[in-house]
Amino acid sequence: MTQPATNKSITYLNESPFEIPFPENALDEPDGLCAMGGDLSKTRLINMYQHGFFPWYSEPDPILWWHPKERCALFPTDFHLSRSLKKHIKKQTWTVKVNTSFSDVIQACSDSRADKEGTWISNDIKNAYSALHRSGVAHSIEVWEGDLLIGGLYGVCLGRVFFGESMFSRKENASKTALYALCQHANAANIHLIDCQVESDHLITLGATLIPRIKFCDLLDDYCTPPQLNGYLQLNSILPIQV
Incomplete structure (x- = not known):
């Protein structure tokens, strides 16, 4: 279950692959942008997918993590x-x-x-x-x-x-x-x-x-x-x- 957002903003991920942003904090525009940074390690990817996030970005931009309002x-x-x-x-x-x-x-x-x-x-x-x-x-x-x-x-x-x-x-x-x-x-x-x-x-x-x-x-x-x-x-x- 996600938690309601109080102030929608992008989360800047730390080094821990287990850090999971709150999906409800994702921006409305662009729809679903929720977090930035981190890495593409196996552990982080599995944890993020398990909670509905996916990476979508173009180099040389930092890794962007998305969780759209409607899936x-x-x-x-x-x-x-x-x-x-x-x-x-x-x-x-x-x-x-x-x-x-x-x-x-x-x-x-x-x-x-x-x-x-x-x-x-x-x-x-x-x-x-x-x-x-x-x-x-x-x-x-x-x-x-x-x-x-x-x-x-x-x-x-x-x-x-x-x-x-x-x-x-x-x-x-x-x-x-x-x-x-x-x-x-x-x-x-x-x-x-x-x-x-x-x-x-x-x-x-x-x-x-x-x-x-x-x-x-x-x-x-x-x-x-x-x-x-x-x-x-x-x-x-x-x-x-x-x-």
């Missing part, structure tokens, strides 16, 4: 499989794999962002999430056409929540297929909620919804304590797609 999130059973997407997937011979090429996925996400609006997925971000991946905390969902990586996404999985970070497509609907496969196997993976962070029209059309901050924090209290690792998302596993 864009997707309950896996709410994924909207449109007729056109279903038809598209049926025609493909794609394979969805887990954790076979994490570094390539995060690099592709970085390249994709750079082509559009400039990337926030810096070398520090890549190194930090690669360390989480080696620890079994961060995962990649990959769409392959033969031996060609054509789309995917990566994120952090703690308990029953998958915190999505970024996705990319090199062919039409490839990233949607990765998300659909994750939702389709969410029950087996014991994933109850996928955090999409910031609202977009694209995510809303796929079934995502907006959750008030306090409710989102309550869900994390239920789903992420303790922040257990997800054993279903194993290295080299394949997620069969059914449409």
